Amino acid sequence: MAVPIIPVLALSAVMLGAVYKYIIHPLFFSPLRRIPAAHLSVPFSPLWILWIRQQGRQNRTILAAHERLGPVVRLGPREVSVNCVRGGLSTVYTGGMEKGEWYSNLFYNYGLPNMFSTNASKPHSTRKRMISNTYSKSNINSSAVLTAQTSIILYERFLPQLFKTFSAQLTETASVLNIYALISAVTMDIVTGYIFGLSASSNLTSNTASCSHFLDLYNGRRSYNFWPQELPGVTRWARKLGIRLVPEFVDAANDEIEAWALSMCDKAAIALEQSSEEKKAGENPISLADTPVVYGQLASALVKESQKEVQKDLNGDPNHPDVAGECQKSLRLTISSELLDHLAAGFDTSGITLTYLVHELSQRRELQSALRAELLTLSPPLLPSSAPVIPDAKALDVLPLLHAILWETLRLHPAIPGPQPRVTPAGGCSLGPDPGFWVPGAVRVSASAGCLHANESVFKKAGSWKPERWLEVDGESRKEMDRWFWAFGSGGRMCVGSNLAIYQMKYIVAAIYSNFATSIVDDSGIEQEDAYTAPPKSDKLMIQLERV
Structure with missing residues (x-):
């Protein structure tokens, strides 16, 4: 046939x-x-790098590939990793390449985009202009509102918890402190205080049960990010077939966190409305500490932006009594999506960084003493007897040893060591030092702080925590270190809250080491997770305090 x-x-x-x-x-x-391949299968299939990511080995695998193959490495058929400044950071990030779906797959809140998860640069820039001045260094360091909030949080919440633990240690030899949890609490309180005002914000520092519950919700989701972020289509189809690649408790945790953030937004909105009514009545306006700085500015900017659209439905009357209310109502979730991202990033990264700072300092008593001597030169020092006055933010910011200790911790233990993907432009580009490699459009390309900070030619003995490197090196060598330092990213989409993060971390370190010495009781599981965001594997660092 x-x-x-x-x-x-x-x-x-x-x-x-x-x-x-x-x-x-x-x-x-x-x-x-022509780009060196990290694995034999890379030109033909993305399965190898997907497997590496699913197994939680991405960061160390990419670093090893760069150490073996050079500054530009191919990870998949259409994916490249760069580990250089010239032809790397300068082209991809300072050059303004767009983000891709990797961000929108995971970092939406309430199903809505925010500044971080917005793929295109133009809407990102529009949103950033609305709030960037509230996070500028000059504004952070001179803000009377933030000063009042920080004073209350440090003197009335954080230091009392430290002294309570210390007092317990005098009678209970087993009394120890999980400094990771307490630092996570105080960073959350400072960030949400600045965003929503103190009366509308969190108080996890004083409420250890609430802090523990929140951290369980927040951290319990981390290991399930792979499927929705890297393979969203597979995740959706599996769910239609009754197969959950992400457990139900992750959805429940996300819902509870979103509801919590929304409640703070609503409280901030009520506080602003009441303050406006009190001003009209000639009464005292809202207190400094209760002022919702970031919420107030973002809500006002978004309402102004959307008023024209609402006015069209209200006969174009800008004075119609429903205009402001309708705008506020329609933007409620948009505002909360943005600010939930701010509070999550603001507390999480600072909490991780400070945990490793305490871990490193706790192994070096002489360095603790030197830092304490520097901190006590502040006028006033951050001691209970100084309350309610805190040291000037500008004076704190320029302390050289404190800065070196923080910068070295950010270098060796970046809270976000994982790749930050971008998408090459339609016309393609050249990546890597001259002559570089030509890469076509629509290719996923990324750099990572974990790889950049491990460059031995820039950071001698890169695997060691050496704060003195930031004190001893100057001139061109220091400039080169600064170019490769990438804890907050670079370009137009670098971390908008970096100045607030530095501010709060320096104050928290000052509060601890002006009053106490620390020593390690249990640091099992202190190793960082191999993930995009990298807390300790155990979510704990147990220390003892010694009054000085």
Whole structure:
């Protein structure tokens, strides 16, 4: 019986097309073929790098690939990693490449984008302009509102918890402190205080049960990020088939965290409305500490932006009594999506960084003493007897040893060591030091702080925690270190809250080491997770306090 010739020819054509697309083109014609491949399968399939990510080995695997193959490495058929400033950071991030779906897959809140998860640069820039001045260094260091909030949080919440633990240690030899949890609490309180005002914000520092519950919700989701972020289509189809790649408790945790953030937004909105009414009545306005700085500015800017659209539905009358209310109502979740991202990033990264700072200092008593001597030069020092006055933020910021200790911790233990993906522009670009490698458009490309900070040619003995490197090196060597230091990213989309993060971390360190010496009781599981955001594997660091 004769075999039908047309089906055979069609099948042969499909097979030949597949061979060309998946084997011949990647090997002989793809512009990416010249880039060193991290694995033999990389030109043909993304499965290798997906497997590495799913197993929680991404950061160390990419670092090893760069150490073996150079500053530009191919991770998949259309994915590249860069580990250089020239032709790397300068091209990808300072050059303003767009973000891709990797961000929107995971970092939406309430199903809505925020500044961090917005893929395109233009809407990101529009949103950033609304609030960037509230996070500027000059504003942070001179803000009377933030000063009042910080004073209350440090003197009335944080230091009392430290002294309570210390007092317990005098009678209970087993009394120890999980400094990771307490620092996470105080960073959350400072960040949410500045965003929403103190009366509308969190108080996790004084409420240890609430802090423990929140950290369980927040950290319990981390290991389930892979599927929705890297393979959202597979995740959705599996769920339709009744297979949950992400457990139900993750959805429940997300819902509870979103509800909590929304409640703070609503309280801030009520506080602003009441303050406005009190001003009209000639009464005292809202107190400094209760002022919702970031919420107030963002809400006002977004309402102004949307008023024109609402006015169209209200006969174009800008003085219609429903305009402001309708705008506020329609933007409620948009505002909360943005500010939930701020509070999550603000507390999480600072909490992780300070945990490793305490861990490193707790192994070096002489360095603790030197830091304490520097901190006590502040006028006033951050001691209970100084309350309610805290040291001037500008004076604190320029303390050289404190800065070096913080910067070295951010370098060796970046809270976000994982890759920060971008998408190459349609016309393609050259990546890597001259002559570089030509990369076509729509290729995923990323750099990571974990790799950049491990460069031995820039940071001598890069695997060691050496704060003195930031004190002893100057001139061109220091400039080179600064160029490679990437704890807060770079370019137009670098961390908008970096100045607030530095501010709060320096005050918290000052509060601890002006009053106490620390020593390690249990640091099991202190190793950082191999993930995009990298807290201690155990979510704890148990220390003892010694009054000085």
